[in-house]
Amino acid sequence: MSLPSNQYTKNPPLDEVDLLPDPIAQLQAWIEAAREAGMIEPGAMTLATADAQGRPSARIVLFKGAKDGGVCFYTNYESRKGCDLAGNPQAALVFWWDKLERQVRLEGRVDRLSREDAEHYFHQRYRGSQIGAVTSRQSAVVATRAELDARYDAHEQALQGQPVPLPDFWGGYRLLPESVEFWQGRGGRLHDRLRYRRDDAGWRIERLEP
Ligand SMILES: Cc1cc2nc3c(=O)[nH]c(=O)nc-3n(C[C@H](O)[C@H](O)[C@H](O)COP(=O)(O)O)c2cc1C
Structure with a gap:
């Protein structure tokens, strides 16, 4: 090249x-x-x-x-x-x-x-980005994409109608x-x-x- x-x-x-x-x-x-x-x-x-x-x-x-x-x-x-x-x-x-x-x-x-x-x-961030931040164990190995998506969906479900709490x-x-x-x-x-x-x-x- x-x-x-x-x-x-x-x-x-x-x-x-x-x-x-x-x-x-x-x-x-x-x-x-x-x-x-x-x-x-x-x-x-x-x-x-x-x-x-x-x-x-x-x-x-x-x-x-x-x-x-x-x-x-x-x-x-x-x-x-x-x-x-x-x-x-x-x-x-x-x-x-x-x-x-x-x-x-x-x-x-x-x-x-x-x-x-x-x-x-x-x-101030999009709600999706807030839920993403709660979901992601950033830098850890994850077995599959599906596992990550399932965790995101579970958080989205659990937080419906509520503000997303800032994780520690x-x-x-x-x-x-x-x-x-x-x-x-x-x-x-x-x-x-x-x-x-x-x-x-x-x-x-x-x-x-x-
Ligand atoms: C354009 C762009 C912007 C990004 N902005 C951020 C950011 O503001 N914060 C963040 O944690 N990761 C951001 N990332 C993802 C990081 O590059 C990186 O993948 C992630 O932070 C994990 O890095 P680490 O495993 O070295 O901690 C961004 C990636 C790109 C390509």
Whole structure:
């Protein structure tokens, strides 16, 4: 199989002066630009975790807003990622928007959002997604699809006419970044890379070689 070797020439140069002082505000501006460009999931981000032995794993989760300088997402606390984060709270997030030829990378410590945040977000979701969250023992092996569907149907039946209770095992996390890198494609593989790093005075921006 031969895949194209694309040139990235869409963007003007990315300079320090083009960036907002706060990297989370800058990230939100790029997510919004991806939405305006017609991307289906502009908030899709790859979350990389590692277990207590340092074995990495990665998967996509959805950006669900910023809070107190951090990036939020929701999941099952007992999933593989939840177990990884319980043993090792350091993680990384990566966004890639092909239509914009842009990538953002964040690294930092992850903590749990409050129960109130989870309640608020959980009950905004489609009822089917709420029942799905109650149903799924995310990351566990299941013998058949039919077993999963039967469990979903049983929950749906049992909860008829009632609000779906937020399960204890489900909620949000916030990654509080120590570094945030904005990458924009340029010709000749000499891409622009600007990285914010936290220091005592706030955020410092430095340019990295491509
Ligand atoms: C576009 C997209 C969005 C997703 N969003 C989430 C999400 O917000 N939360 C979540 O738990 N899983 C989400 N998933 C599923 C995860 O990628 C993954 O399969 C699941 O969380 C289990 O991962 P784990 O076994 O490593 O914990 C999403 C998958 C895709 C492709």
